Amino acid sequence: MEQQKPLLEVIDLSVDFRMDRRTLLHAVRHVSFHVNPGETLGIVGESGCGKSVTCMSILKLNPERRTVYPTGQILFEGRDLMRMPPKQLSAIRGNEISMVFQEPMTAMNPLFTIGDQMMEVLRIHDHRMERSKAYKMCLEAIARVKIPNPERIMKSYPFTLSGGMRQRIMIAMAMVTKPKLLICDEPTTALDVTIQAQVLDLMNELKQEAGTAIIFITHDLGVISEMADRVLIMYGGRVCEAAAVDELFTHPRHPYTMGLIDSRPSPDYQGDRLRMIPGSVPTLKDMPEGCPFNNRCQYATGACGETFPDFACASEGHTVACHHWKTTPENG
Amino acid sequence: MMQAMQNEKEFKQNHYFLEAEELTMHFPAKSDGLGRPVSWIHAADAVSFRVPKGKTLGVVGESGCGKSTVGKMLLNIYRPTSGKIYYEGTELTGLSAKERRPYAKRMQLVWQDPYSSLDPRLRAGDIIAEGIDNFHLASSAAQRRERVEQLMTMCGLFPEQAANYPHQFSGGQRQRICIARALATDPEFIVCDEAVSALDVSIQAQIINLLKDLQEELSLTYLFISHDLNIVHFISDEIIVMYLGQIVERGTMEKVYQNRAHPYTKALFSATPAFTPAEKQRKNRMILEGDVPSPVDPPQGCRFRGRCPYASKRCEEEPGWHEVESDHFVRCHLFD
Amino acid sequence: MRDQKKFKKMIHRSRDSLFSDVVKRYLRNPAAVIGGVILLVIVFVCIFANVLVPEELVTAYDAGAMLSPPSAEHWFGTDNLGRDLFARVIYGARITVGIGVGATLVSLVIGAAIASICALFKKADLVIMRVIDVVTCVPSILLALVLLAIMGGSVLNMMVTLTIVSVPGFVLRIRSVLLGVVDQDYIHAARVSGTRPLKLVLRHILPNAIDPIIVDATMTISSMMLSAAGLSFIGVGVAPPAPEWGAMLNYAQDYFKTAPYMALFPGAAIALTALSINLVGDGLRDALDPKTGK
Numbered sequence: 029m030e031q032q033k034p035l036l037e038v039i040d041l042s043v044d045f046r047m048d049r050r051t052l053l054h055a056v057r058h059v060s061f062h063v064n065p066g067e068t069l070g071i072v073g074e075s076g077c078g079k080s081v082t083c084m085s086i087l088k089l090n091p092e093r094r095t096v097y098p099t100g101q102i103l104f105e106g107r108d109l110m111r112m113p114p115k116q117l118s119a120i121r122g123n124e125i126s127m128v129f130q131e132p133m134t135a136m137n138p139l140f141t142i143g144d145q146m147m148e149v150l151r152i153h154d155h156r157m158e159r160s161k162a163y164k165m166c167l168e169a170i171a172r173v174k175i176p177n178p179e180r181i182m183k184s185y186p187f188t189l190s191g192g193m194r195q196r197i198m199i200a201m202a203m204v205t206k207p208k209l210l211i212c213d214e215p216t217t218a219l220d221v222t223i224q225a226q227v228l229d230l231m232n233e234l235k236q237e238a239g240t241a242i243i244f245i246t247h248d249l250g251v252i253s254e255m256a257d258r259v260l261i262m263y264g265g266r267v268c269e270a271a272a273v274d275e276l277f278t279h280p281r282h283p284y285t286m287g288l289i290d291s292r293p294s295p296d297y298q299g300d301r302l303r304m305i306p307g308s309v310p311t312l313k314d315m316p317e318g319c320p321f322n323n324r325c326q327y328a329t330g331a332c333g334e335t336f337p338d339f340a341c342a343s344e345g346h347t348v349a350c351h352h353w354k355t356t357p358e359n360g
Numbered sequence: 361m362m363q364a365m366q367n368e369k370e371f372k373q374n375h376y377f378l379e380a381e382e383l384t385m386h387f388p389a390k391s392d393g394l395g396r397p398v399s400w401i402h403a404a405d406a407v408s409f410r411v412p413k414g415k416t417l418g419v420v421g422e423s424g425c426g427k428s429t430v431g432k433m434l435l436n437i438y439r440p441t442s443g444k445i446y447y448e449g450t451e452l453t454g455l456s457a458k459e460r461r462p463y464a465k466r467m468q469l470v471w472q473d474p475y476s477s478l479d480p481r482l483r484a485g486d487i488i489a490e491g492i493d494n495f496h497l498a499s500s501a502a503q504r505r506e507r508v509e510q511l512m513t514m515c516g517l518f519p520e521q522a523a524n525y526p527h528q529f530s531g532g533q534r535q536r537i538c539i540a541r542a543l544a545t546d547p548e549f550i551v552c553d554e555a556v557s558a559l560d561v562s563i564q565a566q567i568i569n570l571l572k573d574l575q576e577e578l579s580l581t582y583l584f585i586s587h588d589l590n591i592v593h594f595i596s597d598e599i600i601v602m603y604l605g606q607i608v609e610r611g612t613m614e615k616v617y618q619n620r621a622h623p624y625t626k627a628l629f630s631a632t633p634a635f636t637p638a639e640k641q642r643k644n645r646m647i648l649e650g651d652v653p654s655p656v657d658p659p660q661g662c663r664f665r666g667r668c669p670y671a672s673k674r675c676e677e678e679p680g681w682h683e684v685e686s687d688h689f690v691r692c693h694l695f696d
Numbered sequence: 697m698r699d700q701k702k703f704k705k706m707i708h709r710s711r712d713s714l715f716s717d718v719v720k721r722y723l724r725n726p727a728a729v730i731g732g733v734i735l736l737v738i739v740f741v742c743i744f745a746n747v748l749v750p751e752e753l754v755t756a757y758d759a760g761a762m763l764s765p766p767s768a769e770h771w772f773g774t775d776n777l778g779r780d781l782f783a784r785v786i787y788g789a790r791i792t793v794g795i796g797v798g799a800t801l802v803s804l805v806i807g808a809a810i811a812s813i814c815a816l817f818k819k820a821d822l823v824i825m826r827v828i829d830v831v832t833c834v835p836s837i838l839l840a841l842v843l844l845a846i847m848g849g850s851v852l853n854m855m856v857t858l859t860i861v862s863v864p865g866f867v868l869r870i871r872s873v874l875l876g877v878v879d880q881d882y883i884h885a886a887r888v889s890g891t892r893p894l895k896l897v898l899r900h901i902l903p904n905a906i907d908p909i910i911v912d913a914t915m916t917i918s919s920m921m922l923s924a925a926g927l928s929f930i931g932v933g934v935a936p937p938a939p940e941w942g943a944m945l946n947y948a949q950d951y952f953k954t955a956p957y958m959a960l961f962p963g964a965a966i967a968l969t970a971l972s973i974n975l976v977g978d979g980l981r982d983a984l985d986p987k988t989g990k
Contacts, residue, residue: 074560075531190651220422221587222648225631229647247561250590250633253640274637291565293594294636295617301572302594304565308530435888464890477881481903481986494890525986541889 033106034062035241036086036209041100043081043090045312053312055081057265058099058336063209068235068242070256070273072249072288074309078265079245083211086243087121104209123153126202128195130214135198136186143182146170146201153205169204170197173230192223196230203234210235211243216251228255249292253277258345261285264310264320266336271346281348283356284321319351327352376410377581378434378549383407383443385429389656401655403429405605406443411549416575416582418596418613420589420628424655426605427585428472431551434583435469436460447549465495468542472554474534478526484537485522488512491544511540514577516570532563539570543578551583556591568595589632593617601625604655604663611688621690623668662693670694721983728979734972742789753783755937763955772961775944776951784939785961791851791934792941793969796921799858804913806859807866812897814867815874828864836861840923844932854933858920869912873905880904907981914977918970925966941966 043056056078063069073079084090086102086109102109104125109117129135136145146169147162163182170178173196186194195215202210212231216224228251235242244255252259252273259276261269261284269282280286287305307324310316316323322332329351337351350356385404388397404426411417419427432438434445436452445452452463468491471477478487485508491497498504509519515536526534535555542550552571556564568591574580586592592599593613600610601622609622620626630646648667653659659666665675674693682695722728741748758778766773772781814821840857847853877883878901886900902909925942927933934940941962948959 074562192651220652221589221631222422222627223651224633225645225647228633229645248633249561250635253635253637254633277635278637288561289635291562292635293565293568293590294634294639295590295593296636296639297594301569302565304569305562306566308532308563309560311530437884437888461890464888469885469888471881471885473881477885479882479886479900479904481984482899490886490891491889494892494895527987538885541885545889 032064035065035067035105036063036243037101037103038062038082038086039101039103041082041085041102042098043078043085043100044096044098045090046094046096051313052096054315055265055312056085059262059265059267061260061267061270063241063243065208065241066235066239067258068244068256070252070259071243071245071262072247072252072259073262074247076264076309076311077262079262080213082262083127083213083243083245086211087125087127088117089127119153122149122207123205124207125209125211126205126207128198128202128210128212128215130217136194138185138187141183141185142170142189142197146182146197146204149201150204165204166200169200172203172234173197173200175200190223191219192227195219195227199227199231199234203238203240206238207240209241209243211245213245214247215244217246217248224251231255249277249289261288264315265312266320267349268319268321269346269348269350271342275343275346279343279346281342281346281353281356282321282350283325283327283352286356287324319349327356377413377448378411379409379446380430380434381408381444381446383430383433383445384441385426385433385438386441399656402426402605402658403655404433404440407602407605407607409600409607409610411581411583412598413581414575414579415597416584416595418592418599419583419585419602420587420592420599421602422587422628422652424604424652425602426655427602428553429605430602431469431553431583431585435467435551436464437469465491465545466547467549468545468547468551470535470538470542470550470552470555473558474531474538475558477538478534480526482525483522484512484517484524484526484529487526487537488522488540488544490541495545497545507544511543514543514574515540516566530563531559532566535559535563535567536570539567539574543574547580549581549583551585553585554587555584557586557588564591571595589629601628604653604658606663607691608664609688609690609692611684615685615688619684619688621684621688621695622664622692623670623694624664717986718983722979725979725982727975728983731972731975731979734968735976738789738793738969738972741786742793745786745790749780749783749786751787753780754787754939755779763951763958765955766957773955773957775947775958776955781944781958781961784944785941785965788939788941788944788962789965789969791938792921792924792966795851795855795858795924796917796969799855799862799920800913800917802855803859803862803866804909804916807863808870808902808909810863810867811870811874812901814871815878815901816893816897821871824867828867831864832868840927841930841932844927849928849931849933849935851934851938854924854927857927858923861923862916862920866912866916870905870909873908874901877901877904903984906984910977910981910984914973917973918966921966921969 039060041056041059042054045053045055047053059078059082061069071079071082081090085097088109097110100110104120109120143163143166146166147159150162150165151157166182167178170181175181175193175196181197189197216227219227231242232255234240244252246252256273259271259273260267261282263284269276269280269285276285277289280289290303291305293302305324310320316333318333318335319337322328325332331351337349339347339349340353342348342353383404384406386400387403389399389401391397407426407430409417419430421427429438433440440453443453447463452460488511489504489508492504492507498507508522512519512522517533517536517540526537529537555571556567559567571582572595575582584592584595596613598611599613599616600607601624602608603624609616609625616625620629627646627648634640650667653666661676662668662679665671668675679691679693681689681691684690684695756779758774758780760778761770761774762778763776764770764774770780770782772785775781810824814824840861843857843860844853847856883896883900886896891900922942924933925940925945928940928943929946934943944962945959948962951958
C-alpha cells in the first residue's frame with residue numbers, strides 16, 4: 029500500500045559480538061524493517077533483545093573492535109551505510125541522522141557550557157560557519173524546545189540543569205542540524221512521568237513541524253503506544269512481530285506480544301493476579317535454538333525449538349514470526 | 361502504662377497497626393566553614409499516615425518527593441528529624457537502640473535495585489540467612505539450611521541455587537532473593553521501595569504476583585513505594601500521593617482513582633502513558649509546566665503552586681486537609 | 697540425583713567452603729602461583745637462614761678476599777670488608793622482609809580498624825580526621841628520624857617507627873574506600889536484617905573493599921623496605937654490621953664500577969621480593985572476587 033519510498037531500509041541485519049577467541053554472541057539476527065519519511069517507528073523489547081544494538085548499527089556506533097556484521101544492508105535514501113567509507117558516514121552521522129540517548133548527563137561533557145557543545149556540533153559539519161551564526165542557530169534551537177531564557181542556558185554547565193532540561197537540550201542538539209531521521213534510545217526512561225509527558229509532547233510537536241522520521245526505542249508499552257505509528261516487537265535478537273500501533277495493541281498475534289501486553293497492569297484489568305510470562309529473559313549466552321521465545325511460550329511445540337519461523341502476513345501491514353500464529357487465540 | 365495498653369487495644373480494633381505522625385526529615389544541604397548546616401533539604405515534612413493491617417498502602421510521587429525517605433525512616437535507616445512512629449501502639453521513635461532491635465525483626469525492606477542490594481561476595485543462601493543468623497532463629501545448621509530452602513522455594517527459586525553468587529542470577533531472580541531475605545525473619549510489615557522498577561516488563565508481573573501471593577499466605581502488610589501508577593493501582597488498597605516532601609492526597613485506592621481531587625494527582629494520572637486504545641480515548645491529557653522545584657528550601661504555602669494551573673493568591677498560604685468523601689482527603693485550597 | 701545431594705551439601709556455607717573457593721580461584725592464575733612460590737621460598741629462607749648458612753659468616757671478615765667476584769667459595773662474592781655476600785643476603789631477608797611485612801601488616805590492621813570506625817560513626821570520624829590532619833602536618837621522614845633518635849636503632853624500633861608513620865596514610869586511603877562501600881544498598885540491607893556494626897564491618901564492608909586495600913598494602917611493603925634502607929643509610933636505622941638489604945645497596949654505591957655484584961645481589965633480592973609480593977597481591981585480589989572465573 030505504501031507508495032512512498034522508505035527513508036531507511038534495514039535488510040537482513042545480523043550483528044555478532046566477539047567476546048574472546050572462541051565465543052561469538054549473536055546480538056541481532058536477520059532483522060529487517062523500514063522507516064518511511066515523517067513516520068515514528070517504535071522498537072519495543074526487554075533487556076538484551078537487541079533493540080539498541082540494531083539502532084547503533086545504523087550509524088555503526090557499536091564498539092568497533094568487537095563487532096562483526098555477518099549479513100545485512102542498511103539503505104538510507106538508497107545509499108548503503110554498511111559499505112560506506114567512514115568519512116562519508118560521519119558526514120551523515122549527526123547531520124542527516126541524529127541520536128538522543130537515555131542518560132543525558134553522560135552524553136554531555138561537564139567541563140564545557142551547553143552553548144560551546146551545541147555550537148561545536150554545528151561547526152563540525154560546516155567548518156566555515158561563523159560563530160555568530162552558529163550562536164543564533166543554537167538560540168533558536170533551544171527556544172524551539174520551549175526552554176525559557178535561552179541565553180542563560182547557553183552559558184550554563186550541564187550539571188546545573190535538571191534531567192528534563194538536559195533531555196530537552198539533547199533533543200535541541202540533535203535537531204539543530206535538521207536531520208531526516210532521529211534515533212531515540214529510551215529518551216525518557218530516566219525522567220519522571222510528568223516530565224516524560226512534557227518531553228514526549230515536545231517530540232511529537234517537533235516531528236510534525238520538521239517532518240523528521242523517528243525511531244523510538246523503549247521498553248515501555250505505554251510510551252510506545254502514545255508515540256509510534258508502527259511498532260516492532262523484538263525478542264532475543266529477532267523481530268517477532270511488526271504492525272501499526274493500534275492493530276498491534278488490539279490484535280497481537282505473537283505469544284510474546286500478548287504476554288507483554290497482559291503483564292502490564294491496566295486500570296481496566298479486573299483480575300486478582302496479573303497474567304505473566306514464566307521464566308526469565310535469556311541472556312545472549314544462553315539463547316535457545318529456533319524461536320528464542322520457545323522455552324517461555326505456552327504454545328511451543330517441537331518445531332519451535334528447531335527453526336525460527338518465517339514471517340507471515342497476519343493482515344495488511346501486520347507481520348508475525350510464529351509457527352502457531354494461526355492457532356493462538358487472538359486477543360481483542 | 362494503662363494509657364499505653366488502652367492505646368494498643370484501640371489500634372488493634374482499628375486494624376491500623378503502623379502509624380506515622382508528623383514525620384519530618386531534613387538533611388543538611390550546605391554547611392558553613394565550621395560544618396554547621398545553613399540550608400536544609402526538606403525530604404519529608406510533617407508526613408502522617410496509617411497503614412492498615414494485612415493491606416497495602418501505596419505511596420506515589422516523583423523523584424525527590426520523599427517517598428523513599430519515608431520508607432527508610434520507618435525502618436530506622438534514617439532517624440527522623442521530628443515526628444513519631446507507632447507500631448501496634450508502641451512509639452518506636454522513643455525507644456533506645458536496644459529496645460528497638462526486636463522491631464527490626466518484624467519490619468523489612470525490599471530494595472529498588474536488585475543489582476546493588478545484594479552483597480556480591482556472599483552466596484545467595486547466606487544472604488537470605490543473614491536475618492536468621494542475626495536473630496538466632498535457627499538452633500542448628502540443619503535447621504538453618506531447611507529454613508533457607510523453604511524461603512527459596514516460597515519465592516520461586518530452586519534450593520540448589522543457594523550456593524550461587526548474586527552475579528549468577530538474572531534481575532528477576534535477584535529480586536526474589538531480596539524478597540526471601542526480607543522474609544527470613546518472619547516479618548509482619550514490608551516496605552517495597554520501587555521493588556519492580558528496575559525489572560523487565562515480563563518479570564515485573566511475576567514479582568508483583570509473588571508479592572500478592574506472599575501477602576495472602578503470610579498475612580503481610582505492605583508499604584508499596586513506586587512512581588508507576590498502574591502498578592500501584594493494581595496492588596494497593598490505599599494510596600498516598602506525595603509532592604515535594606508532603607502528602608497532597610490520600611484515601612482508598614478506588615476512590616482516589618475514580619475521583620482525583622488534587623491537581624497534582626490529576627496531572628500524575630494523566631501523564632502516565634496509556635496503551636490500550638480504549639484507555640487512550642478516555643483520557644484528557646494535562647501537561648504540567650516546568651520542573652519539580654528543588655527540595656532545598658521549598659516554596660512557602662502550597663508547594664505545588666508554581667506548576668499548578670489553578671494556582672491563585674490564596675495558595676501562598678499553607679493549605680489544610682479537606683474531606684472529599686469518606687476515606688478520601690485532599691490538601692488543596694480548591695476545596696476550601 | 698548425586699548432583700542434587702552435592703548442591704544440598706554446598707548450601708550451608710561454612711568458613712572453609714568460602715576459603716576453598718578462594719584457593720581454587722587463586723590456583724587457576726599462573727602468575728599468582730609463580731609469585732606465591734617465590735614468596736614461599738623467600739619466607740623459607742627467612743625462617744631457615746641459620747640452617748642454610750652458618751650465622752658467623754655474616755660478620756666474618758676475610759681480609760684475603762676483599763671485593764672478590766662470585767666464586768665457588770663465595771657464591772655472591774664478597775664486599776669491601778671481605779664478608780660473604782651470600783650469607784649477608786640470606787640473613788638480610790630476615791631483617792628487610794621482616795620489617796616490610798611486619799610494619800605493613802600492623803599498620804594495615806590498625807589503619808583498617810580506625811578507618812572502619814570513621815566509616816560507621818560520623819562523630820568519631822570528625823575527631824579522627826582532625827587528629828590525622830595534625831599528624832600529617834609533620835613530614836614523615838622528620839617524624840621517623842625523631843622517633844628513631846629517641847628509641848635508638850634496632851629492628852623492632854624500626855618496625856614501630858614505620859608503623860606509626862604509615863598509619864595515618866592507611867586510615868585516609870582505606871577510609872575513602874570504605875565510605876564508597878558503606879553507602880551501598882546491600883550494606884543498608886544487612887543493617888535492616890539486624891546486622892550489628894562489628895559483623896557489618898567484618899562480613900560486608902571490608903570484604904567488598906578488599907581489592908584496593910590489598911593493592912595498597914602490597915605497594916606499601918616494598919616502599920617500607922625502601923624506607924628502612926634509606927633510614928639505615930642515614931645512620932638512624934638498623935645498626936651497620938646487620939645485613940640489611942637497603943643498607944648493603946648503599947655501601948655498594950662506592951664500588952659500583954669495580955664490584956657491581958655487590959649491588960646486584962641485594963638489589964635483585966629487593967626487586968624479586970617486591971615482584972613476588974605484587975603478584976601475590978594481584979592474585980589474591982582476583983581470587984577474593986567471586987566474579988572472576990566460574
